[in-house]
Amino acid sequence: MSDLLEVSGISKSFDGFKAINNLSFSIAEAELRAIIGPNGAGKTTFMDIVTGKTRPDEGQVRWGETSRSLLKMSEAQIAREGIGRKFQRPTVFEDQSVADNLTMALKAPRGAFSVLVWKAGKASRARVEELAAEVGLAEQLHRKAGELSHGQKQWLEIGMLLAQEPRLLLVDEPAAGMTLAEREQTTTLLKRLAETRAVVVVEHDMEFVRRLNCKVTVLHQGAVLAEGSLDHVSANSDVIEVYLGR
Known part of the structure; x- marks a missing residue:
């Protein structure tokens, strides 16, 4: 399987602090990857x-x-290339319905005039229903986004990203603040999404990462410290030292 994203030798400093230090790794086309590491x-x-x-x-x-x-x-060009990012806090339009949130996110003409005259047709409505079903919100289409649980808002935002038809999804701490049932559903969703696109999950929660059952990249001081299954990296003495301070 060919690489979709390849990061090679990147470094970045902020006021003398090296946040990224000669970082190199790659993500395949349809892959689920967890990236973990201390603050x-x-x-x-x-x-x-x-x-x-x-x-x-x-x-x-x-x-x-x-x-x-x-x-x-530019950021906009990168988004159009098919890279979607989900931040830790869900950003949805709380006063709008689930259906409206998904409709606004659909890949459609975005020029000033076309936005004014664009109306959701039959194909768009069908796509919205499909997206809602994909993220487990089929029964919530007419509810206001603000009424959803925290986990459901997270799924809605993932649905809004999927509306852009991304090839790579970057998901930041999706399990934070979720109930156990929501976490299990999120695991299932992310695994399924990774069958047809690359999904990179940045996470602190080791139990959640274990459920994902995927390749793990451990970062430390801006570089790759270890890579492999969670069991493999958990047994690495350097990883143990970084996480447990031994």
Whole structure:
């Protein structure tokens, strides 16, 4: 399977602090990957660089079959290329219905005039229903987003990202604040999504990562400390030292 995203030798400093230090790794086309590491390990900066929010001081970020450089693209261009990012706190339009949130997120013409005249047709409504079913919100379409539970808001936001038809989803701590049942449903959802696209989950919660049952990349001081299954990296003496301070 070919690589969809390749990060090679990227470094980034903020006021003398090296947040990313010669970081290199790759993500395959249809892969579920967990990225873990203590606070300050560089997880957020890595996502900022991939999505164009932050530019690295050195290194390359290559994308797709033709290995195009993401560093030459704006945030909007990167999003159009098919990279979606879900932040830790769900950002949904609370006063709008679930259906309206998903409709607004659909991949449609975005010019000033086309936005004014665009109306959801039969195909758009069918797509909204499909997305709602995919994220477990089929029964909630007419409810206001503000009435949803925390977990359901997280799923709605994932649905809004899916509406953009991404090839890579970056998901930041999806399990935070969820009930046990919601966490289990989220695990199932992320695993299923990774069958057809790349899904990168940045997470602190080891139990949640264990449920994902995927390859794990451990970051420390902005570089890859270990990589492999959770059992493999958990047995690594360097990882034990970083996490447990031994």
